[in-house]
Amino acid sequence: MRILLVDDSATMRRIQKTQLAGLGIKDIVEADNGEMALIELSKNMPVDVILLDWNMPVMDGLVFLKKIRENAAYSGVKVIMCTSESEKAKVIEALKAGANNYIVKPFTPEALKEKLGI
Amino acid sequence: MNVSYVNPFITSTIDTFKTMLNIDVKPDAPVMKKEPLPTYDISGIIGLSGDAQGSIAISFPKLMALKVISALLGSELKVVGPELTDGIGEIANIIAGSAKQHLKDFNLSISLPNVVVGKSHMLACQKGVPTLVVPFTCSMGNFSMEVSLKTK
Numbered sequence: 001m002r003i004l005l006v007d008d009s010a011t012m013r014r015i016q017k018t019q020l021a022g023l024g025i026k027d028i029v030e031a032d033n034g035e036m037a038l039i040e041l042s043k044n045m046p047v048d049v050i051l052l053d054w055n056m057p058v059m060d061g062l063v064f065l066k067k068i069r070e071n072a073a074y075s076g077v078k079v080i081m082c083t084s085e086s087e088k089a090k091v092i093e094a095l096k097a098g099a100n101n102y103i104v105k106p107f108t109p110e111a112l113k114e115k116l117g118i
Numbered sequence: 119m120n121v122s123y124v125n126p127f128i129t130s131t132i133d134t135f136k137t138m139l140n141i142d143v144k145p146d147a148p149v150m151k152k153e154p155l156p157t158y159d160i161s162g163i164i165g166l167s168g169d170a171q172g173s174i175a176i177s178f179p180k181l182m183a184l185k186v187i188s189a190l191l192g193s194e195l196k197v198v199g200p201e202l203t204d205g206i207g208e209i210a211n212i213i214a215g216s217a218k219q220h221l222k223d224f225n226l227s228i229s230l231p232n233v234v235v236g237k238s239h240m241l242a243c244q245k246g247v248p249t250l251v252v253p254f255t256c257s258m259g260n261f262s263m264e265v266s267l268k269t270k
Contacts, residue, residue, distance in 0.1 A: 008230070009204055009205075009207065009208040009211070010200075010201065010204050011187065011190060011191065011201065011204045011205035011208045012208050014190075014191050014192075015138075015190060015191070018192055055211070055215075055228065055230060056230075057230060083215070084211050084212045084214070084215020084216060084228075085215055086215055086216050086218070086219040087218065087219045087222065088219075104215075104216065105211075105212045105215065105216070106133065106134050106137035106138045106212050106216070107137065108137060
């Protein structure tokens with residue numbers, strides 16, 4: 001499984017990488033904002049899952065999500081929002097924009113494993 | 119400011135430390151801030167906007183901040199640098215984001231984090247905006263949270 005981690009926090013990306021390594025997932029690509037994520041996604045396909053933060057500079061997660069859902073080349077890529085945005089309205093907004101699942105920070109490795117479906 | 123507005127931030131701080139570090143943090147009674155006083159050495163600050171405006175700041179002594187982020191990263195940080203400030207900013211982001219779901223009436227948006235580094239720095243709030251200070255204790259040390267919130 002190849003995962004694209006999109007989060008402006010290097011700390012958060014390191015935590016997620018450690019959690020994913022514990023689940024046996026080591027094929028990981030990183031980006032620190034939505035604009036960089038578009039570049040990394042196009043360079044590294046096939047990507048199976050994107051773990052996507054919401055609030056980021058340059059291009060936020062929701063804008064990135066809407067852009068990739070307009071592109072049929074990425075229709076098979078699963079997107080899990082990984083964000084501190086916790087309200088129900090935000091969850092609905094992300095799911096309507098095309099996110100497949102949603103996990104709220106802080107989360108445990110077990111919660112991440114469940115969302116990944118492994 | 120209604121003192122109950124600070125409760126979601128207290129709960130969120132407790133949950134964040136428990137989930138991410140498996141540490142129990144204990145809040146002391148909130149105190150209304152009257153004037154800026156020297157606090158700690160590193161603060162993560164998140165702006166709050168919407169139907170209420172203000173900010174939340176989480177402040178740590180340098181040694182505790184290094185311990186916390188070292189524990190999160192799984193490797194020892196010995197100096198203040200980009201990794202530390204990024205980590206402190208992310209903790210503030212998680213606490214603020216998690217808290218705002220319990221303050222739905224204010225339709226809050228949170229800013230990207232800012233981190234202030236300076237030994238015993240002071241945080242000065244906007245005049246007229248009530249600020250509550252919540253001291254915390256835990257096995258890694260003492261830290262504090264300041265919640266400034268002006269409601270319409």
